[in-house]
Amino acid sequence: MSRTFRWSRVDVPARVRPLSTALFTVLASAQLLVAQPASPDADIVAQRHALEAELHEIAEVHRSIMMPMRDGVRLMTDLYVPKQRTGPVPLILSKTPYNMNWWDVRTGAPRDWTSVLGAIKRGYAYAFQNERGHFFSEGEYDILGPPATDGHDAIQWFASQPWSNGKVGLIGCSSTAEYQMAVASTKPAGLGTVIAQGFGAGVGRVGGWFEQGNWYRGGAVQTLFITWIYGQQNTQRPMFPVHTSQADLTRLRKSFDLAQQLPRIDWSQALWHLPMQDILKAVDGPRGIYADPMPVASGGEMIKRTPNDPRWYRGGLYHDDMPFDTPGLWFMSWYDVSVGPNIAMWQHAMKAASPEIARQQHAVIAPVAHCAYTRATENTVIGERSMGDARLDYDALTYGWFDTFLKGERTGLLDTLPKIRYFTMGSNVWQSSDVWPPRGATPVTYFLSNNGRAANTMNGSGTLVSSAPTAGARDTFTYDPKKPVMSYGGNVCCTGTAIQAGSFDQRERETDPQILVYSTEPLAEGVEVSGPVSVTLYVSSDARDTDFTVKLIDVDTDGRAWNLDETIQRMRYHTGYDKPQTRMTPGEVYKVTLGPLNTSNYFKPGHRIRIEVSSSNFPRFDRNLNTGGDNYSETESVVARNAVHLGRGTPSSITLSVVRPARR
Numbered sequence: 302m303s304r305t306f307r308w309s310r311v312d313v314p315a316r317v318r319p320l321s322t323a324l325f326t327v328l329a330s331a332q333l334l335v336a337q338p339a340s341p342d343a344d345i346v347a348q349r350h351a352l353e354a355e356l357h358e359i360a361e362v363h364r365s366i367m368m369p370m371r372d373g374v375r376l377m378t379d380l381y382v383p384k385q386r387t388g389p390v391p392l393i394l395s396k397t398p399y400n401m402n403w404w405d406v407r408t409g410a411p412r413d414w415t416s417v418l419g420a421i422k423r424g425y426a427y428a429f430q431n432e433r434g435h436f437f438s439e440g441e442y443d444i445l446g447p448p449a450t451d452g453h454d455a456i457q458w459f460a461s462q463p464w465s466n467g468k469v470g471l472i473g474c475s476s477t478a479e480y481q482m483a484v485a486s487t488k489p490a491g492l493g494t495v496i497a498q499g500f501g502a503g504v505g506r507v508g509g510w511f512e513q514g515n516w517y518r519g520g521a522v523q524t525l526f527i528t529w530i531y532g533q534q535n536t537q538r539p540m541f542p543v544h545t546s547q548a549d550l551t552r553l554r555k556s557f558d559l560a561q562q563l564p565r566i567d568w569s570q571a572l573w574h575l576p577m578q579d580i581l582k583a584v585d586g587p588r589g590i591y592a593d594p595m596p597v598a599s600g601g602e603m604i605k606r607t608p609n610d611p612r613w614y615r616g617g618l619y620h621d622d623m624p625f626d627t628p629g630l631w632f633m634s635w636y637d638v639s640v641g642p643n644i645a646m647w648q649h650a651m652k653a654a655s656p657e658i659a660r661q662q663h664a665v666i667a668p669v670a671h672c673a674y675t676r677a678t679e680n681t682v683i684g685e686r687s688m689g690d691a692r693l694d695y696d697a698l699t700y701g702w703f704d705t706f707l708k709g710e711r712t713g714l715l716d717t718l719p720k721i722r723y724f725t726m727g728s729n730v731w732q733s734s735d736v737w738p739p740r741g742a743t744p745v746t747y748f749l750s751n752n753g754r755a756a757n758t759m760n761g762s763g764t765l766v767s768s769a770p771t772a773g774a775r776d777t778f779t780y781d782p783k784k785p786v787m788s789y790g791g792n793v794c795c796t797g798t799a800i801q802a803g804s805f806d807q808r809e810r811e812t813d814p815q816i817l818v819y820s821t822e823p824l825a826e827g828v829e830v831s832g833p834v835s836v837t838l839y840v841s842s843d844a845r846d847t848d849f850t851v852k853l854i855d856v857d858t859d860g861r862a863w864n865l866d867e868t869i870q871r872m873r874y875h876t877g878y879d880k881p882q883t884r885m886t887p888g889e890v891y892k893v894t895l896g897p898l899n900t901s902n903y904f905k906p907g908h909r910i911r912i913e914v915s916s917s918n919f920p921r922f923d924r925n926l927n928t929g930g931d932n933y934s935e936t937e938s939v940v941a942r943n944a945v946h947l948g949r950g951t952p953s954s955i956t957l958s959v960v961r962p963a964r965r
Contacts, residue, residue: 341408349410356414359384360421361464364403365437365550368430370454375543377437377550378455379403381417382426382464389466391493391707392426392459396452397477398533400436401429402558403551423700424708426464430455432480435535436559437550442534443590443597444514444526445480445503445617452484460491468493468707472699474632474672475794479503479514482619482646485627494706496699498632499672499794500646501639502526505618508645510896511608511878514618515639519896520608520871520878521848522923525638525795527580527591528568530603534589535561568797572920575936578604604933608878619646625653628661630702635726636683636802637671638794640866641833641899644737647721661706661715664737665698666723666901667691670802671794684790684803686863689729693722725831726804726865727855727903738832742958747910749819749945749953751776756819756945759811759862763819765910765955770948778815778915780847782924782938785917786813791867799920807854807862811913817945820856820911828904832958833897834866836912839951840891844941845884845929846873850918853898853955854911862911866898869922873929884929890946912955916943 356362361382367375379401383390395401405412420427433451434442446452456469469491471481478497482504485495497503502514515523538559541550566584574583578592595601599616606612614620629650633643650662667674668681668688674695681691701714719733734740747765749756756763756776763776790805811818836851849872853865873882875893885891904910917924926938947953 341410346408346410349405349408349413352414352418353411356381356418356421359418365547365554367437367439367547367550368455368458370433370451374433374440374451375438376430376433376451376455377401378428378430380426380428381421383421383424386424386464389464390424390426391466391468391470391703392428393420393470393472393703393707394428394430394456394459395473395477396430396432396446396455396471396480397473398432398435398442398446399477400558400560401431402436402554402560404555404558406556406558425703426459428459435533437541437554439540441595441597442536443595443599443601443616444530444533444603445476445483447480447483447598447617449480449483449487449617452480453487453489456484456489456492460489465491466708467491470494470496470703470707472496472498474498475500476502480617482625483617483623486619486623486625488624488626492627494628494630494702496630496632496702498674499634499637499639500631501637501643503617503619504639504642504646505613505620506609507619507621507642507649510642510645512639512642513606513608513613515642516603516606517608518922519848519869520874521869521925522577522604523638524572524799524920524923525793526603527572528566528797528799529795530589530591531566531581531584531586532561532563534587534591536587536589536595566797568799569920572799577923577933605931607882608874621649621653625650626655626658628658628706629663630698631662631664632674633664633666634669634671634673635666635724635866635900636669636792636804638792640666640792641897644899648737662720663718664721664723665693666721667693668724668726684801684805686726686804687729688724688726691724691729691731693731723831723901725829725901725903727905728829732831732901738958739960742832742960744956745959746954746956747821749914749947749955750774751947756817757814758816759808759818761818763817765819765821765912769952769954773949773951774947775944775951776817776947777942777944778817780815780916780927780941780943782917782926785919785924786810786816786850786915788918788921790864791918791921793921796920804863804865807852807864807913808860811862815915815917817914818911819914820909823858823907823909824904825906827906828910829902829960830904830910830957831901831960833899834958835894835897835956836868836954837892837894837956838914838953839946840872840893840944841888841946842872842885842941842943843887844927844939844943846871846925847885847927847941847943848872848916848922848925849893849895849943849945850913850915850922851895851898852913852918853900854913855902855904856909856911857905858907865900865902867918867921868895868898869918870895871925890951910957914945916941
């Protein structure tokens with residue numbers, strides 16, 4: 302079979318988005334099923350029943366399969382196979398920790414089957430499976446649902462069924478994607494491809510990143526997992542007897558979905574609690590992998606680990622010493638928590654795979670928040686900043702990819718699909734490249750200067766200049782963990798009420814004297830920055846340990862300061878995460894290169910390039926208590942008097958990936 306594939310930027314009405322809307326957005330939410338009002342609309346209920354009836358007309362429905370894994374643990378699985386088929390068909394698998402119940406117990410009707418119906422009509426079987434330790438699936442939960450053998454066993458089971466053509470494709474966003482890399486490394490027979498979206502929490506140690514699944518950035522803890530784990534480490538939950546029949550389980554799921562109804566927490570307050578190891582305990586959260594020893598391979602106690610702790614290598618994360626040889630379509634977001642390690646994973650896949658499979662690794666980077674791809678509109682606003690029309694036809698791309706790798710059709714997709722398609726903010730256009738950073742990108746370095754005065758606040762004298770100042774200088778500020786710089790927008794997810802992802806005007810924050818602000822003069826010509834952004838600082842402190850943070854900012858002609866990306870470095874790890882920790886000597890100057898920021902942004906003529914430097918960005922990152930202690934069991938902190946050194950002998954700088962000429 303041969304047909305021509307084309308993909309373009311179009312608006313697909315919600316009612317005809319059969320796969321990507323469900324799997325780019327719904328699977329990324331904390332609950333797979335969106336809770337309906339207490340008194341559901343009669344039209345919604347009728348529509349749901351109509352979809353259920355249509356599903357039974359065109360598909361063989363196999364619900365509540367308790368699929369046994371190699372160790373005897375059984376995982377709840379729902380399977381839908383086309384009735385009208387001329388031969389074997391491939392399967393799309395969504396393996397998830399989230400609520401995949403076939404019945405919406407709050408609406409009192411079946412779930413919305415639009416996504417599955419779309420797959421069935423296109424000649425695909427479709428399956429949902431809950432990770433072990435969640436909902437009706439047996440076993441103990443660990444993050445990303447390890448062991449990876451669970452995914453391996455499930456794929457081989459599906460591929461061996463009489464209706465199967467032997468090909469399985471994985472799809473999903475967030476924790477419905479993050480397990481995919483480690484499972485692919487086990488090389489299960491039948492795995493045809495992965496479509497991983499917002500997958501950073503599955504990236505362990507890859508390409509110099511030691512984030513261990515977004516748990517860290519620069520050695521500091523990213524608090525998003527504290528809020529997320531609150532609803533996931535459900536070690537105490539009701540279960541039905543092992544002899545309960547498949548028919549009874551299916552019926553019982555109309556009454557029980559086993560979803561926790563946890564009290565709502567104001568995380569903007571709860572994350573202040575010390576010691577950190579007791580944050581979940583303080584909100585009466587369940588015991589589990591966050592702070593407690595657990596009977597799982599990684600042992601639990603995640604908050605007590607360091608970035609290279611051996612326990613990170615026994616769970617469900619993918620590390621760059623593991624094989625990878627599977628075609629991959631990788632979706633990322635500029636305002637997600639993990640675009641840097643995600644790019645590194647895509648680049649690693651091209652290096653690790655065999656030559657043919659290496660050519661089958663493609664990436665898309667959208668200007669949206671975590672898993673919000675299909676929420677892009679004709680005027681996409683992320684935070685407070687407009688990105689213009691950021692839509693793509695994700696349905697065409699998704700099915701074109703699956704048709705190529707699961708059905709073996711000559712779709713023409715790989716003839717037209719760029720290696721990376723990325724959105725450039727500021728100019729608000731989609732662009733393409735065969736490498737990253739794009740061809741033509743060259744490193745351009747600016748040096749930090751204070752013009753002999755002080756760079757504290759946006760009203761200070763901090764500048765970014767093209768030549769290192771000839772005289773030595775320094776900028777100082779005080780960092781008190783009891784009064785940190787508060788996060789405002791940013792590249793985040795999953796923090797509940799604590800932070801909203803996106804780009805926000807940072808000027809109000811920039812009046813804080815513990816923020817150093819360095820800006821270029823207004824640009825005479827536009828500058829496109831696409832690629833990694835490296836920051837090297839020369840720093841000192843009177844504390845044994847502290848952090849240094851950086852934000853990259855686009856300042857427009859009205860003075861609004863739009864955040865692009867942010868990073869942090871915990872000084873005890875500044876020589877490397879696989880090396881012994883260090884402690885600072887008061888007065889000694891240390892050179893530190895922070896983990897790279899990443900962006901694609903067009904700074905228009907008249908705009909300024911700006912960075913902010915401080916020692917906290919809370920609650921985006923945990924507060925360094927500055928004592929040099931373990932930070933997770935401590936309740937007391939000390940004030941740090943920190944300095945950034947500039948000019949002769951200590952040329953603190955920022956290096957941008959600048960694409961010339963600037964493309965609008």
